[in-house]
Amino acid sequence: MTVPFVLAVPSKGRLQENTEAFFTRAGLALAKPRGARDYRGTLTGLDNVEIAYLSASEIASQLARGMVHLGVTGEDLLRESIPDADKRVLLIDSLGFGSANVVVAVPQAWIDVRTMADLDDVTTGFRAQHNRRMRVATKYINLTRNFFAAHGVVDYRIVESAGATEGAPAVGTAEMIVDITTTGATLAANGLKVLDDGVILRSQANLVASRDADWSAEARETARVILDHIAARARASQYREVRTRFTGCNEALLNEAHNRFGVVAPFGGPTSSGMLTLHCPPMHLYALGSFLREHGADTVSIASLDYVLDRENPLFARLETFLRQ
C-alpha cells in the first residue's frame, strides 16, 4: 500500500477561499468527492494526493510534526507554534494573501508611549509603583516573549487570550496586547495604537513544506509535479507575451529591450522571417510596444499567459535543498 501524499489547506476563514483560488489558478483543482462537509479531498489528476482540510493553526502543528507534506497557512502561526521554525519547515513561497501584522498595541491614551523603549520605561515604573507587572494579553506567547526580550523589556506578564484580545485593556484584564491586525479597524475601535517600532512580524499565507514528513521518492515526485504547476502559473503571471515581426530586429535591440523593460526572449532571437516572441513585465508593455514600433515593427500583439513551463523549477529546487540539509 502506498502512503498518500498529504496537502493541508485551510478549512474555513479568510484563508480558505484564497487558497482554493490559488490552486485552481495553478491548474490544480481541489475536489471534495464525498461532499462539502467532508474534511478529506482530492486533487484532480493526481491520484495519490489527499487533501486535508484543517484550521490554519492545526496546519502549522501538523507541518511541525511531519503529519502532512505540504500545507498553506499563515507565517504568524508557524513562527508562533514551531520553535526553530526554519529548521522544521520550509516556507516555499509567500502567496500574496492573508496579509496581517502581529503588533504590540497600547491604549491611545498613553500619549508618551510611542516606542518599545518608552514601553520599557513604563513597565519598569509600573512594577516599582504597583508591585506587580504589567499584563500583555495575547495568543502569540512565543513571538511576544522573543520580541520583548530583544527590546530588553522584562517587567511584564503574559495573559493568554483566546479571542477578542483587543478588548482586554478596556475590560481590565490586561494593560496592553499583542495581536494580529490588517486594516487597524479593530485596534482603533478599541482605543489602541501600534507602537512605532512595534511590528513583530509581517505575515502572509505561505506554501510550506514539512521536513519530517515521509519524503519517499514517490512523495518527492508528487511535490515536484505540484510545485511545477505552481511555478508555471507564477512565471506566467509575471509576464505578458509580446509578439511582433520586423526584419531590423537584432541582438543589440534585444539587449536594449532587456535592460530598459525587463524583457526576456524565451525562444531566442527572431526567426528567419523576423517573428519575435518576448515576455515582458506588465508595467512596461506600452513602452516596449512603442520601442518596437520605433525600430520598425508595424504591429505588436500582447496576450496574457496562462502557464509557462520552464525546465527550471525554482520552488522544487528550494525544497530539494531544504530536505538535503
Ligand SMILES: Nc1ncnc2c1ncn2[C@@H]1O[C@H](COP(=O)(O)OP(=O)(O)OP(=O)(O)O)[C@@H](O)[C@H]1O
Ligand atoms: N485580519 C486578520 N485577522 C486574523 N487572521 C488573519 C487576518 N488576515 C490574515 N489572517 C491569517 O489567518 C490566520 C487565522 O485564520 P483562522 O482564524 O481561520 O484560523 P485559526 O485562528 O487557526 O482558527 P481558530 O480561529 O478556529 O482557532 C491568521 O493566523 C493569519 O495568518
Ligand SMILES: O=P(O)(O)OC[C@H]1O[C@H](OP(=O)(O)OP(=O)(O)O)[C@H](O)[C@@H]1O
Ligand atoms: O485589523 P483588522 O482588519 O480590524 O483585523 C484584525 C482582527 O481580525 C481578526 O479577528 P477575526 O474577526 O478574524 O476573529 P478571530 O479572532 O476569531 O479570528 C483578528 O484576530 C483581529 O481581531
Ligand SMILES: [Mg+2]
Ligand atoms: Mg481565528
